[in-house]
Amino acid sequence: MTRFLPFGTPPIHHYLSSSSPNKQPAWALVTGSSGGIGEALAHELACVYGFNVIIHGRNEGKLEKVREEILRKCKEVGKDKVEVKIIVADTVNAHVCRELCGIM
Secondary structure: OOOOOOOOOOOHHHOOOOEOOOOOEOEEEEOOOOOHHHHHHHHHHHHOOOOEEEEEEOOHHHHHHHHHHHHHHHHHOOOOOOOEEEEEOOOOOHHHHHHHHHOO
16 A cells, blocks of 8 residues: 655655754664665765664675765764664575664
């Protein structure tokens, strides 16, 4: 079943908050973040919205490069307190997916 947001609903960035009510930094888990849309999303969440991010993928080398790039870009825009953690795993396994969901 497709669900649509009602007319006049604020844009998605209205709901994004980089800190929770108790002022602790928010964390976002981005799967497939070693490239493409996942990498772009991780960059935006960290460098635009100030989220700490957990980046996920199967290639540790690529993830390390993405981590370094996110931290560099965040520092350039004044978000130098952002943290980036790496999880290397293959989500083809349902057990791994459950574990990833459980860390949040």
